[in-house]
Amino acid sequence: MMAAMPRIIAIYLVRCDAASIDSRAAAIAVEQSVEMPISAIDDSRVLADIVGRVESIDDCGGSVFEVRIALATATTGLEPGQLMNMLFGNTSIHDDVALEDVVFPSEVLAAFGGPHHGFEGLRRRSGAEGRAMTCSALKPQGMPPEALADLAMRFARGGVDFIKDDHGLADQAYSPFPERVRAIARAVAEANAETGGRTRYVPSLSGHLDQLRRQVSVAREEGVDTVLIAPMVVGLPTFHALVCEFPDMANIAHPALAGVQRIASPLLLGKLFRLFGADATIFPNHGGRFGYSTETCQRLAKAARAPWGGLKATVPVPAGGMTLDRVTEMLDFYGQDAMLLIGGGLLAARERLTEETAAFARRVARYPDG
Amino acid sequence: MMAAMPRIIAIYLVRCDAASIDSRAAAIAVEQSVEMPISAIDDSRVLADIVGRVESIDDCGGSVFEVRIALATATTGLEPGQLMNMLFGNTSIHDDVALEDVVFPSEVLAAFGGPHHGFEGLRRRSGAEGRAMTCSALKPQGMPPEALADLAMRFARGGVDFIKDDHGLADQAYSPFPERVRAIARAVAEANAETGGRTRYVPSLSGHLDQLRRQVSVAREEGVDTVLIAPMVVGLPTFHALVCEFPDMANIAHPALAGVQRIASPLLLGKLFRLFGADATIFPNHGGRFGYSTETCQRLAKAARAPWGGLKATVPVPAGGMTLDRVTEMLDFYGQDAMLLIGGGLLAARERLTEETAAFARRVARYPDG
Numbered sequence: 001m002m003a004a005m006p007r008i009i010a011i012y013l014v015r016c017d018a019a020s021i022d023s024r025a026a027a028i029a030v031e032q033s034v035e036m037p038i039s040a041i042d043d044s045r046v047l048a049d050i051v052g053r054v055e056s057i058d059d060c061g062g063s064v065f066e067v068r069i070a071l072a073t074a075t076t077g078l079e080p081g082q083l084m085n086m087l088f089g090n091t092s093i094h095d096d097v098a099l100e101d102v103v104f105p106s107e108v109l110a111a112f113g114g115p116h117h118g119f120e121g122l123r124r125r126s127g128a129e130g131r132a133m134t135c136s137a138l139k140p141q142g143m144p145p146e147a148l149a150d151l152a153m154r155f156a157r158g159g160v161d162f163i164k165d166d167h168g169l170a171d172q173a174y175s176p177f178p179e180r181v182r183a184i185a186r187a188v189a190e191a192n193a194e195t196g197g198r199t200r201y202v203p204s205l206s207g208h209l210d211q212l213r214r215q216v217s218v219a220r221e222e223g224v225d226t227v228l229i230a231p232m233v234v235g236l237p238t239f240h241a242l243v244c245e246f247p248d249m250a251n252i253a254h255p256a257l258a259g260v261q262r263i264a265s266p267l268l269l270g271k272l273f274r275l276f277g278a279d280a281t282i283f284p285n286h287g288g289r290f291g292y293s294t295e296t297c298q299r300l301a302k303a304a305r306a307p308w309g310g311l312k313a314t315v316p317v318p319a320g321g322m323t324l325d326r327v328t329e330m331l332d333f334y335g336q337d338a339m340l341l342i343g344g345g346l347l348a349a350r351e352r353l354t355e356e357t358a359a360f361a362r363r364v365a366r367y368p369d370g
Numbered sequence: 371m372m373a374a375m376p377r378i379i380a381i382y383l384v385r386c387d388a389a390s391i392d393s394r395a396a397a398i399a400v401e402q403s404v405e406m407p408i409s410a411i412d413d414s415r416v417l418a419d420i421v422g423r424v425e426s427i428d429d430c431g432g433s434v435f436e437v438r439i440a441l442a443t444a445t446t447g448l449e450p451g452q453l454m455n456m457l458f459g460n461t462s463i464h465d466d467v468a469l470e471d472v473v474f475p476s477e478v479l480a481a482f483g484g485p486h487h488g489f490e491g492l493r494r495r496s497g498a499e500g501r502a503m504t505c506s507a508l509k510p511q512g513m514p515p516e517a518l519a520d521l522a523m524r525f526a527r528g529g530v531d532f533i534k535d536d537h538g539l540a541d542q543a544y545s546p547f548p549e550r551v552r553a554i555a556r557a558v559a560e561a562n563a564e565t566g567g568r569t570r571y572v573p574s575l576s577g578h579l580d581q582l583r584r585q586v587s588v589a590r591e592e593g594v595d596t597v598l599i600a601p602m603v604v605g606l607p608t609f610h611a612l613v614c615e616f617p618d619m620a621n622i623a624h625p626a627l628a629g630v631q632r633i634a635s636p637l638l639l640g641k642l643f644r645l646f647g648a649d650a651t652i653f654p655n656h657g658g659r660f661g662y663s664t665e666t667c668q669r670l671a672k673a674a675r676a677p678w679g680g681l682k683a684t685v686p687v688p689a690g691g692m693t694l695d696r697v698t699e700m701l702d703f704y705g706q707d708a709m710l711l712i713g714g715g716l717l718a719a720r721e722r723l724t725e726e727t728a729a730f731a732r733r734v735a736r737y738p739d740g
Contacts, residue, residue, distance in 0.1 A: 086538065158407030208611035289397075
């Protein structure tokens with residue numbers, strides 16, 4: 001009766017003294033599966049097929065242990081929320097445990113399917129053959145639709161590939177989603193008609209599934225084919241549902257509320273967002289406003305792009321206080337299979353916004369030549 | 371044009387040296403509102419009405435500061451995900467900042483509305499007049515529907531008020547949601563008919579909004595009027611949408627994936643879950659499997675129950691490794707306006723499950739007498 005799928009291997013870092021690690025590991029295996037005293041379980045199939053199994057415990061030094069636990073894949077119901085629940089639901093409440101990585105059997109990859117467009121799809125849309133892609137951001141929130149549309153037109157004239165809404169732009173009284181998206185999409189289309197460019201406007205979606213559906217439908221009517229969404233704000237089940245329901249719509253994932261997780265960023269923003277369908281993933285680059293290390297950024301980009309059971313690659317989008325003078329260094333670090341996002345750094349040019357945007361696009365296109 | 375609603379006061383704890391706290395606080399106010407250099411903003415209304423404002427900075431000692439920031443209510447669009455995004459979206463990525471508390475203007479309370487049933491509603495349903503409510507949990511996952519139904523019948527015969535699914539029970543191949551819920555609901559109804567009791571079965575819901583709707587509809591057909599849901603697993607926008615769409619259905623919120631947040635538990639599990647409509651909120655009691663302090667538990671219960679702009683009270687449900695011998699102490703601590711949840715502690719009684727459950731119910735009913 002039980003499905004005989006290979007197990008998921010969840011890898012935890014546990015801060016613990018050496019004398020207690022065996023029992024801590026066993027307790028996590030129980031907590032993340034049957035969540036009750038094993039001695040009170042009679043069902044032999046539950047004991048054999050459902051209870052989590054400690055596979056290995058490695059001492060990382062400094063009272064930290066890497067614990068690998070094999071979790072029954074069937075318990076996830078192959079649904080994103082329940083998968084997260086089984087990986088870290090109750091154990092997330094223990095502040096001495098972090099979810100470091102997960103090894104999924106191919107059945108899980110096949111069930112969720114990953115990005116529909118991924119790196120190649122986004123590059124094709126933007127015509128960025130042989131170079132990295134470029135992106136900027138519309139802000140500040142609080143401006144009326146026409147003012148944002150004017151800003152978008154000036155960005156588009158500069159030839160950036162993607163113009164995303166700031167993730168603070170939602171469906172607010174001073175700038176309702178339909179009016180905003182229509183005004184901006186038309187302004188960008190007009191600029192493209194002028195320049196012969198193919199800049200894409202990427203509106204930010206928010207709300208529950210029905211609200212998201214209505215927003216996609218408004219965006220699609222305006223020819224939008226790429227949207228921004230914060231998976232941890234809308235919830236992973238909703239994010240994945242949207243990806244499945246609108247396979248033609250590419251998406252860029254935003255890390256809002258994701259940083260708060262005691263889940264390693266390379267796993268969450270790289271691997272898990274990719275599994276559930278992110279075509280690109282924005283994250284805070286090292287040396288910006290946020291504290292990610294170069295190693296974290298490297299691991300995150302690798303999780304997003306490495307060959308992985310036939311899943312398309314997710315585009316890494318380093319961001320968070322980036323500036324024009326970092327373009328060469330960022331491309332040295334990430335290579336060309338990336339998208340560079342500079343928001344405030346371009347907006348600070350004010351009346352020279354179009355020129356500064358053009359300089360950004362040019363620098364990326366000419367790389368490795370200055 | 372801007373709505374003139376009073377601002378939301380977000381209270382952060384920031385670990386920082388004294389020389390930098392002014393600029394850190396100002397940076398958070400910008401990050402959680404316009405997210406761009408203030409110097410590049412021309413629009414005077416944005417500067418006046420949208421940019422976050424540092425209200426106060428207090429030294430808590432030990433290089434920790436309490437920073438109060440007034441955020442424009444209009445930026446939240448009065449939508450749960452966007453509200454969380456504005457409170458902590460990007461700042462969550464800074465691991466030296468925690469969201470400690472939030473003071474909402476009455477407009478926000480009125481917009482979300484809080485629980486539909488709350489303490490009084492659940493007490494009325496369960497007939498627990500003048501006493502605390504009792505709850506137990508069906509587990510382990512992996513058992514087929516009939517085995518879980520048998521367990522539920524034995525719990526119900528013991529006279530517990532609520533029998534909730536373990537939060538690991540979802541829609542799995544070995545126990546699909548409709549079959550499970552039908553079998554268990556009928557077993558509990560049968561036991562109620564025998565005993566004259568009014569035990570309620572509380573199935574665990576999971577998935578995206580459409581899946582949740584189908585699950586509610588299955589549950590309702592079986593006479594279920596209370597459901598379990600983990601708001602951080604399904605996502606807060608989805609949780610609130612469900613609460614609004616099914617006002618007759620009471621809910622018990624589960625903390626899975628909520629512990630992982632660098633958001634104070636009294637705020638998240640008490641205040642925010644209450645704001646978005648939780649009728650009861652499960653949390654790990656002090657002295658159990660999880661590390662909550664007595665002070666955290668006290669603050670959480672207070673956030674759930676204190677008078678709050680006309681919102682109904684959310685029932686605190688201390689849990690996580692509780693046992694029969696703690697009943698009196700827990701009622702001393704939480705008072706009678708609570709629900710006590712003992713899961714594994716009753717299941718460990720095995721063939722004496724009904725008797726042990728009856729002892730639990732009796733002890734709660736007779737309190738303060740042994």
